[in-house]
Amino acid sequence: MPKITIDGTEFEAKDGATVIQTCADNGIDIGHYCWHPGLSPEGNCRMCLVEVEKAPKLMPSCMTTVGDGMVVKTQHTSEKVREAQRDVMEFLLVDHPIDCPICDQAGECKLQDYYMQYDRQPSQVPLDSKVHKPKRQKFSEQVTYDAERCILCTRCVRFCREIEGKEELGMINRGAVSLISLYNDEAKLSGDYQVNIVDICPVGALTHSDFRFKKRVWFMDYTPSICAGCSRGCNVTVGSHNAKVYRYKPRENQDVNQWWMCDEGRLTYKQVHAEGRLLKPRLRSGGDNSEYTDWRRVLDRSADVIKLLEKKEGPQAIAAIGSPLASTEENYLLKKLFAARFPGAKVAFPAADLYKEGGPDKLLKTGDKAPNARAGAALGLTDTIESVIEGIEAGTIKALYMLGDDLAATGPLAERFAKAAEKLSWLMVQSPYYHATAQRAHAVLAATHHLESQGTFINFEGRVQRFAPAIKPQVEARTGVQILQDMAAALGADIPGGEGAQVFDALAAEEKQFSGLSWNALGDQGAKLGQ
């Protein structure tokens, strides 16, 4: 392990590490544009220059490998470096259109940040003498390119080449008129991960159609969360403002998604405001249709019916089905509620292939659209959907409490389930959406989307990951955890209280596979289940 002295302090570097990586590992910030830890270094922006003892000129720290005994001075101690960075900033801004007021990147732009940090000089170049380049070029339906804002760091080129494995972008022309381009006029970006180039673009040159002109970034709140688009569980940062979610951006987690996420998952935040969202509970009032009602009524009525059925048919006439779309905590409380109140009753969990869609790709997509597919196995919910359907068909199950899934319209058992559901005396569906199964229910419990609640998902590798509410529950929707606790109270059962965090701690103390875990210990990067 080579030892390196940075700004007078000695550090141990990893073998073959670059100076900038070593600085980053040790919390020393070096200004940079073209370097990205997930891409090969290019050394073209000249922002990360450092002074290396005995080197004749300033060295790009992204291309300089640490040697044992190396002595480096960064901008924190070297006036020469600060001067070079100030000059690079000036060069970068020579032809920049300075259109921050209409640029989506404003507020999270490296040009702005570093201007304040390093430069702060007035422009010496009149606006009318700037080099003009193409604006608003569509690289695809999702990605728009503005060549005037571009600083030609080539991160996007390298992402396409190295991460997506697609030769789609390149730098064309020379000198001041250089720009990033697709290889021919008809071409469009074709990858499933293309919007990542918008994330890694350090300036406003690449923008995402979905977010363009929607919200200034400084108005938004940022919440760490998990993408629920598939069982990978990519870590994301949710941008929201005034009870509205505007975007997902991938959040670094080396064990899950590195720095990236897929374009499809990125848009799944929209489900929180989707048209089919259920924002108030519903109750069937005679006939086949349910109507909006209030929580008191739907809970009391459900509890009354269930108690009556239990009295008449025994506790095993009540069954439950957990869901890989619901949080671990909801599934756990469902299990607890039934264990406490209806001993011997079935608590089923859908089979692992319910949400399979195609195979995994070579980067992140797992092909399993359920974010919490491992929850059933982790909590020991071993009863199958078939066994519940058989019970309904045989007339031994009269009431069913379901979390989330649209089983009447999903999977190979859909038709059989839909038919069986007709026979139920009481079907309760707790879901964020008014889907086909919810439409058949006697009581529909309006649950929150995961972006409105607190809890965990367990990804396909068994990693338990937290999510926090990015926005408050909309209208009258309640978190799944709260609905289950309310239901338990109405039924007179004792189950753990509190929000997702407290429920998780109760769960971790009790469930074998979760031993050693706690809400706090999960942190922002999650932790693996015990084997």
Place this chain on the structure above:
Amino acid sequence: MEKVLTSLWGVENSHKLDVYKSHGGYEMAKQVLSDWDSPKLIEHVKATGLRGRGGAGFPTGLKWSFVPIDSEKPKYLCVNADESEPGTAKDRYVLERTPHLLIEGVLIAAKALKCHHAFIYCRGEFYDQLAIVRAAVEEAKAAGIVGKNALGTGYDIQVTVHSGFGAYICGEETGLIESLEGKKGQPRIKPPFPAVHGLYGCPTVVNNVETIAALPWLIKNGPEAYKKMGTEKSPGSKLMSISGHVERPGTYEIELGMPLKDFINETAGGIWKGRKLKACIPGGSSVPVLTAEEVEKVNLDYESCAANGTMLGSGGCIVMDETVDMVHMLRVLGHFYSHESCGQCTPCRRGTSWAHRTLCRIDDGEGKPEDVETLLHIANNMTGRTICPLADALAMPIKSFLTKFREEFDYKARTGKSLVQPGKAA
């Protein structure tokens, strides 16, 4: 002085194989390929003190010695025929007049480097020269000089002539390698150096045409004969191109160490129309300019040029008489370098263009007095901050023009008028 490179210039059909052979051509190559080994060749070239003629003047034998000769990877030789430096027109004559001299040099260098595939990377604009070199290589192939069992010596050497597409930056050795690999010509960051990690990731030597073409003579006559010419640290002869306001512009082979004033006044016949010398760029447009007084002191060798704050470079001597408007002259240089910047590094991409635009403004009479300082500011800020020296290649002329002819820039920026009247002697 003995002619190392130009002895066949003026001979009819000197570019033809039979003419070349009738003057002893390929005898040295045959001898080297059959009897010499790599260490002996490298030592021999080191002993001659031959320095790279592309501009940097790096000792050729030393450059070769950095190559891991016994590496299992193939070793490549690239001949840099991308001669594009304004003012320089020497390699083109070697290509036109004695392409076989170059090919013979290639065979010798290849043997030294244990290289079996050499490339001649020809400037895109060298349309005629490319055809001549291609024809010469074909001739050599047909005669069994190049290819398998070259000259019957058992040594295999393939020679590929490759045309560039008109980019100055492909004359920078790593830019040349990138271009040869089929990529956009952009210099690479060194280290790793091409000697270790060059073309296709293999050990590679990039040598200038003039350097390679000197090899047959060096083998034949030996280090001592070569060192008799030139100075101690700059031995031998050099092709110098001279252009601008002289009576006999052209390309001449001179002995290194020749006084610049003699080169201008005697070899090139002096300043035209009886005018006075104003300034001279001795080594290609990217080197610092010399004033008429400085020209008196400078000799044409690497050390004397360096001692006088300029460089011998590629030997492209540009002479300016007293009627030259230095602002306009620098504008022309600015145009060249901003046009040729590859666009990779920020300081060069933006700096060359910004400097050029500033120069245009001053030259067009629309400048402001502070523009002159801005120019210096740009030049200082792009010096030594980029991957390759193209930014420096504009920064050096800017700094030297502004140091030595400052009053012309200040006057034009202030008044919009030139201190000299172009075309009219004082």
